[in-house]
Amino acid sequence: MDTEEGVEVVWNEVQFSERKNYKLQEEKVRAVFDNLIQLEHLNIVKFHKYWADVKENKARVI
Numbered sequence: 001m002d003t004e005e006g007v008e009v010v011w012n013e014v015q016f017s018e019r020k021n022y023k024l025q026e027e028k029v030r031a032v033f034d035n036l037i038q039l040e041h042l043n044i045v046k047f048h049k050y051w052a053d054v055k056e057n058k059a060r061v062i
Helices: 019-038
Strands: 012-015 050-053 058-061
Touching: 019 050, 019 058
Parallel strands: none
Antiparallel strands: 012 058, 050 058
């Protein structure tokens, strides 16, 4: 639940096995998510936002 807007949201994580793998792929992951945020289609779930959690080697997506 989004406590600021009061709506339900779904979020997911992209996990990498090692920190170095995340660092190597970080720019590519950002580019993919930037493109997905811009995509609008009736049959595709809307991506709203993402952020990188470098400490846990994960990218998180809303």
